[in-house]
Amino acid sequence: MIRKNGRTTIKWLWVLLIVLGALRLMFLGAYPLADTTEARYGNIARLMVETGDWITPQYSLGVPFWGKPPLSTWLAAGAMKLFGINEFSARVPSFAMSLAVMVLVWRLAVRQRSRDHAMAAVLVLATAPLFFVSSGAVMTDPALLAGTTLCMVAFWQALIRSGRAGRLWGYAFFVGLAIGLLAKGPVAVVLTLFPIGIWVLLQRCWREVWERLPWLGGAFLTICLSAPWYYLAEQKTPGFLNYFIIGEHWNRFTIPGWKGDLYGHAHLRPKGTIWLYGLACTLPWSPIFLVGVLKKETRMRMLRQPAGGDGWRLYLVLWAAAPLVFFTLASNILWTYVLPGLPALALLTAELILSGSRFPENPLKGFLVLRRGALVMLLLFSIGLVGIVMGYGPSANSQSAIVAAYRNMSGNGNGPLVYLFKRPYSADFYSRGKARFAGNLNEAAEIEENQERVYFAVRSKDLKRLPESFPGKDSIVFQTDRYCLLFKDNASLHLQIGEGPITGLRERI
Secondary structure, three states, rough: OOOOHHHHHHHHHHHHHHHHHHHHOOOOOOOOOOOOOHHHHHHHHHHHHHHOOOOOOOEEOOOOOOOOOHHHHHHHHHHHHHOOOOOOHHHHHHHHHHHHHHHHHHHHHHHHHOOHHHHHHHHHHOHHHHHHHHHHOOOOOHHHHHHHHHHHHHHHHHHHOHHHHHHHHHHHHHHHHHHHHHOOOOOOHHHHHHHHHHHHHHOOHHHHHHHHOOOHHHHHHHHHHHHHHHHHHHHOOOOHHHHHHHHHHHHHHHOOOOOOOOOHHHHHHHHHHHHHHHOOOOOOOOHHHHHHHHHHHHHHHHHOOHHHOOOOOHHHHHHHHHHHHOOOOEEOOOHHHHHHHHHHHHHHHHHHHOOOOOOOOOOOOHHHHHHHHHHHHHHHHHHHHHHHHOOOOOHHHHHHHHHHHHHHHHHHOOOOOEEOOOOOOOHHHOOOOOOOEEEOOOHHHHHHHHOOOOEEEHHHHEEEEEEEEOOOOOEEEEEEEOOEEEEEOOOOOOEOOOOEEEOEEEEEE
């Protein structure tokens, strides 16, 4: 397809892809974990390392975390055992999972189409904002993406390949299901079997699918890999299965503003918002894709005349649309729910750009569009990462600087660090669980009672909640955009609550 004069363009695409990967890897440990998602999951992994409890993830010391299965926590905790408890260790599993997804997309595209299509698909995927962000963030979604992508790739490979290779891919499909179950739970099975079931129904290939995949042995393999943890988790902390299966997988999506979340709050959005998320998180490629599929001739070619007559493009359409359709009627959603469909969208976009249907007068123009789009996204990602390192964006929502200032001033622990009114997850992570919390002044008094020195961390907007004579209110020793660090010693404590000055915080309350 691409003549000699196109080889230079292909080389440039490789350079862009390598630079993108190097950029993401280089910045994994360059900025602090931000509240709430990154710091929460980073701290859960830290607790797993420090407690040695690899069965039950802990929300805080002694408090089980029932919100998600432990696969991403296992990976982050394993990295922390190897590289220490730091930002790089917390993020590198997401990077590794994303690389695995790119390899799977590459292999599938090479097998089905060509190396040129594989290059285009991987580049589109790597430059999608959601994929780039999640590939270096502490969250559970990259592990889910790895599981669902393995399922979808393995299913197709098992159908088109014969012999030992086909059998291995068949079992790989069920390994992918186990990965999904340990990453996010039953939703992984739904996001996989939903598009596959519709595709099989439309293609009328039930017999072939039954014969090609080892359904009985594969199901047994999935159960052996995933069920033991679910059993042990329920035995260790009874009530887990009820909360996780019913609460997290039914109530969360069917009850608007669900109040049963033990670890946060519902993200209430208008129904159908997932489609807007899908458009936004795949820029700049989503407009190209939409323009292509809105053309009748292109749409008919994709759905009715799939390459090779094997339903390839229909398979990709269903795969890409599955999370969007599934979460259309859900109100409690996040933009990361789009992620499982991104590999298929990347493959489809590559099909549109390189098939000649988008640029029939000059097929090489498709590669030029890829190069320009990738270059723009590389520039934007670079600017964004530099800004984060400089303290803008998510970095401003981290307690790394406050904890570092406390350690420097306290001689690394001479006097407790107490967070007033709100306890950020990043405070736990960076203080290694030593930061304390006081929800009100009475609790602060109990902590302060026998302490000669106390450091109070409080949000800047909460300073007005403190009495005028609160220790250190007028002498802030350190400050970030959102938090202030106050210092108190018993000799200078003169706080008045209610009527009349009383010496000593405990006695005054």
